[in-house]
Amino acid sequence: MTINIFGLFAEVVGGLFIGSLFGFLLQKAGVTDFRTIKNQLLLKDFTVMKVILSAIVTGSLGLYIYRNFINEQSLIINSTTLKAAFYGGAIFGVGMATLGFCPGTCIGALAEKSKAAFWGIAGMLIGAFSYSKLATFIQKHFKPQESICKTTLDEQLGVSPLIIILFLAFFIVIIKTLDKKNLIRKNK
Amino acid sequence: MKKFLKKEKWSPYVVGSGIGAVFLMSYIFFKHTLGSSVSFVKLTAFLHQIIDQNAVKENPYYQDYLKSLAWIDWQVALVMGIFFGAYLSIKFSKKTDRFCKNKKNISIRAKLLSLIGGFFVIFGARFAGGCTSGHAISGGIQLALSGYLFMAGVFLAGIPTAFLARKIFRGDYI
Numbered sequence: 001m002t003i004n005i006f007g008l009f010a011e012v013v014g015g016l017f018i019g020s021l022f023g024f025l026l027q028k029a030g031v032t033d034f035r036t037i038k039n040q041l042l043l044k045d046f047t048v049m050k051v052i053l054s055a056i057v058t059g060s061l062g063l064y065i066y067r068n069f070i071n072e073q074s075l076i077i078n079s080t081t082l083k084a085a086f087y088g089g090a091i092f093g094v095g096m097a098t099l100g101f102c103p104g105t106c107i108g109a110l111a112e113k114s115k116a117a118f119w120g121i122a123g124m125l126i127g128a129f130s131y132s133k134l135a136t137f138i139q140k141h142f143k144p145q146e147s148i149c150k151t152t153l154d155e156q157l158g159v160s161p162l163i164i165i166l167f168l169a170f171f172i173v174i175i176k177t178l179d180k181k182n183l184i185r186k187n188k
Numbered sequence: 189m190k191k192f193l194k195k196e197k198w199s200p201y202v203v204g205s206g207i208g209a210v211f212l213m214s215y216i217f218f219k220h221t222l223g224s225s226v227s228f229v230k231l232t233a234f235l236h237q238i239i240d241q242n243a244v245k246e247n248p249y250y251q252d253y254l255k256s257l258a259w260i261d262w263q264v265a266l267v268m269g270i271f272f273g274a275y276l277s278i279k280f281s282k283k284t285d286r287f288c289k290n291k292k293n294i295s296i297r298a299k300l301l302s303l304i305g306g307f308f309v310i311f312g313a314r315f316a317g318g319c320t321s322g323h324a325i326s327g328g329i330q331l332a333l334s335g336y337l338f339m340a341g342v343f344l345a346g347i348p349t350a351f352l353a354r355k356i357f358r359g360d361y362i
Contacts, residue, residue: 003244007258007265014218015262019269021210022222022321026270027277028195029203038362041343041350047200052324052339054204059211059329066216076221077332080317085334088316089323089341091308096342097349099305100362102320103313104224106306107267108274115294116302121228123306128232130307131314135249138315152331164331172201 023108032108034100034116041097046175053172057165064161077150084142099123196281211329220262221326225313227267229253297360301353316341 109117327335
């Protein structure tokens with residue numbers, strides 16, 4: 001098997017472009033600082049939740065409009081089982097709490113010359129290697145082909161996506177109000 | 189506009205909405221979603237291949253991610269872009285003590301914590317089939333049940349771990 005260095009030109013250029021915008025935004029939010037993520041899990045600073053929730057609300061609203069009025073393009077949901085998503089999330093959570101980065105923000109932090117990010121990436125390489133050795137076992141027990149589930153919340157609950165988006169937007173309002181009233185302990 | 193780009197920090201709501209827009213661009217124009225953890229598998233496979241020529245041939249998991257027959261594909265280019273974008277953002281910003289703090293050397297205990305944390309981050313991400321960008325953001329935007337279960341797992345395990353780690357490691361933790 002010969003593997004080329006570069007893939008399709010459009011994919012590489014597109015990935016670089018989208019990634020640059022993504023990295024710029026992550027840095028501007030301050031999530032490339034491990035303190036921001038650690039303080040989120042210590043419930044001191046809700047920046048991470050605010051970023052994720054507002055990305056979801058904006059993105060899903062746009063997606064709803066695009067798919068309903070412009071082009072009924074199919075969804076691109078990661079192929080996994082519900083059990084694996086939850087357990088994997090828990091393992092990931094332990095790591096994110098210890099390191100203070102997720103893979104994307106760790107790369108961003110590397111641009112800040114963060115020492116923690118450098119050691120984190122070393123750990124990630126060991127993690128990827130270990131997983132590759134256990135992949136067959138985990139695949140068999142946690143991700144059998146027949147349990148792969150790409151269902152969405154609106155499908156599952158039988159409601160319009162707009163109801164769920166509204167609910168998530170309401171969640172942002174709650175966090176914002178709590179933050180304003182200083183009920184969430186401010187970091188500093 | 190220039191002043192806005194130079195600002196050290198943007199409101200999390202502005203950044204979040206921007207990420208939502210970036211997702212839409214990638215979904216509409218490139219038919220891809222955001223994701224970071226797969227690139228770490230590819231980087232590992234690449235490094236492994238340098239040490240051992242048969243590494244990819246003998247490892248079916250590496251092969252799963254090399255179906256495009258290219259080391260630098262959408263996913264890897266995206267991660268390279270993240271580095272470049274974050275770098276640009278710093279260049280635009282006025283330097284503050286936050287950057288100096290990050291550049292500072294860290295203790296052996298802090299290095300070890302980061303190493304172990306990194307291990308669990310990628311192991312968990314590959315177990316789950318995605319990370320924060322793949323499951324939480326891209327999955328979350330598409331209202332995928334798996335994305336929300338992933339986030340539940342992250343917070344349910346991450347919160348007690350953070351409190352415990354702060355108690356044990358104190359200054360080496362945060």
